[in-house]
Amino acid sequence: MSDLLERLRGRGWRMTAQRRVVAEVLDGEHVHLTADEVHARAVAKLPEISRATVYNTLGELVSLGEVLEVATDKRAKRYDPNAHRPHHHLVCARCGAIRDVHPDGNPLADLPESERFGFMVSDVEVTYRGVCPNCAAA
Amino acid sequence: MSDLLERLRGRGWRMTAQRRVVAEVLDGEHVHLTADEVHARAVAKLPEISRATVYNTLGELVSLGEVLEVATDKRAKRYDPNAHRPHHHLVCARCGAIRDVHPDGNPLADLPESERFGFMVSDVEVTYRGVCPNCAAA
DNA sequence: CGCCACATTGGACTTTGTCCAAGTAAGGGG
DNA sequence: CCCCTTACTTGGACAAAGTCCAATGTGGCG
Known part of the structure; x- marks a missing residue:
């Protein structure tokens, strides 16, 4: 640290x-x-x-x-604080808990030039939403 | 309408x-x-x-x-207002403008079981960030 | 066509964040 | 080791976005 x-x-x-x-x-x-x-x-x-x-x-x-x-x-x-390991987030729709996740694939590569509309695209953020085990049990 | x-x-x-x-x-x-x-x-x-x-x-x-x-x-x-057709968003980091985009690939499929931590994942939101042509010119 | 449950209103309030002028202190040069 | 420059910190005022509420209005069922 x-x-x-x-x-x-x-x-x-x-x-x-x-x-x-x-x-x-x-x-x-x-x-x-x-x-x-x-x-x-x-x-x-x-x-x-x-x-x-x-x-x-x-x-x-x-x-x-x-x-x-x-x-x-x-x-x-x-x-x-975890800026040096690229990752995305998994958010519980009920309680709001957040977990870091590391999916496969590269969403930036999935955005073809024809879908960029002249933007200089520099970053992508992926948020998965679902229900966490705690909330599903309750 | x-x-x-x-x-x-x-x-x-x-x-x-x-x-x-x-x-x-x-x-x-x-x-x-x-x-x-x-x-x-x-x-x-x-x-x-x-x-x-x-x-x-x-x-x-x-x-x-x-x-x-x-x-x-x-x-x-x-x-x-376009709630009935799935799509993602391209956001200008300067002025906040938003465009709808339709990338290739399926980010939900990119999240392996081992990265789901028991969540029932139901949805994914992808936000591309960049600078729009207007703001880049200014 | 009258009634009343549901909608609307405006203003006060809250939350989150930004700005600024004045005071304070880090750390390099002497 | 001390001083000076300059960057940093502070508190309070301000701003933007949204929520809440009690009083008032009204859509549409019967």
């Missing part, structure tokens, strides 16, 4: 207590947190950290490609 | 001027409007219609399965 801090320093990040805390929160959680959840956990380690800083830092981590933004439901964005 | 109104009446909808207007707006547009855009167009036809009614009506259309909600990011939800 100090890998992450190393990489960030290498990219010219000024290393502040606030950024360290946000990075630690993301690195410690292997779930997908909302910005407010990140803020809540960050406050537990550094009480005076502000909401604006958490938003800024998350935004920077996203543009550096260290963290992914995921909008699976219509509520808050979630932040996915 | 009166198909839509017929189906809705058949499902016990009380047919009000407001609902008719919202249905007409959606039916007339083959793009994906935000709730506010639907409201703006509805006001043009029925000046006293309220925002709350547009939100209510869109919500009802979604739960009846006549319209799809598309949440591509944390901007406004968009409403996709």
Whole structure:
């Protein structure tokens, strides 16, 4: 995990207590947190950290490609610390749980030139929806 | 398009001027409007219609399965009147515009049993991201 | 054609996120 | 080791999208 801090320093990040805390929160959680959840956990380690800083830092981590933004439901964005292994998401339609999955195939290759309408397509996101074992049992 | 109104009446909808207007707006547009855009167009036809009614009506259309909600990011939800033909979306990262696309391949088939974690997977949503010709030019 | 359950309204409220001017501190140069 | 520059942080105001609610209106059954 100090890998992450190393990489960030290498990219010219000024290393502040606030950024360290946000990075630690993301690195410690292997779930997908909302910005407010990140803020809540960050406050537990550094009480005076502000909401604006958490938003800024998350935004920077996203543009550096260290963290992914995921909008699976219509509520808050979630932040996915697992940016270095490409993957997609499996979402439970009942309880909202999210799992990472690694399907075969490459959906980008499945979009022919004739279906790109002049867009410069750079990325694809796949969201599988279903019912998780817990909810199916209940 | 009166198909839509017929189906809705058949499902016990009380047919009000407001609902008719919202249905007409959606039916007339083959793009994906935000709730506010639907409201703006509805006001043009029925000046006293309220925002709350547009939100209510869109919500009802979604739960009846006549319209799809598309949440591509944390901007406004968009409403996709084309609920009866399966397709995926191409989203502009800058301006949020959405196009329907029909890629090859079947992503559901690309998710092996070992990656389903006991979920009953029923649906898959694919979102391609890029920059549209307009935004690329600007 | 009258009634009442269902619809509509507008405004207050909530949630999520952005912006900004002023204060603070990281870390390289001396 | 200290200072200076400059990037970073802060809190509060603001904005956008959506929800809620009590009062009012009305579609359409009987």
